Amino acid sequence: MGSRRWQKKVARQVPPVSVGREMVAPMPSLRLLRTNYCIWSMSMEVYLDSHDLWQAIVGENVSKKKDQLALSAILNVVPEDMMTVLDAKKSAKEN
Secondary structure, eight states: OHHHHHHHHHHHHHOOEETEEEEEOOOOOOOOOOHHHHHHHHHHHHHHHHOOOOOHHHHHHHHHHHHHHHHHHHTSSSSSHHHHTTTTOOOOOOO
16 A cells, blocks of 8 residues: 555656756655655655765765755655654754
8 A cells, every 4th residue: 555655656756857958856755754764765865866965964074065955855855743853963964
């Protein structure tokens, strides 16, 4: 049952768009649920990597701007009831 719901959400995702000469992946529309972490995390990794932000999750010495962009992307797809856990985090890597 859960996988069907995920398949419907994936079908609704917007394809990449062209901005100038670059392809830009749209913000992931798959929201984190208590039952879809593995699929959600793969989606977020692809999104962050496509925007050169994955380094903020796995690396050290990342610019504050890239860290905040990665953190913003994560917060945009996390439900409100999970926000209190993330509230104390100072960086994307901590999440």
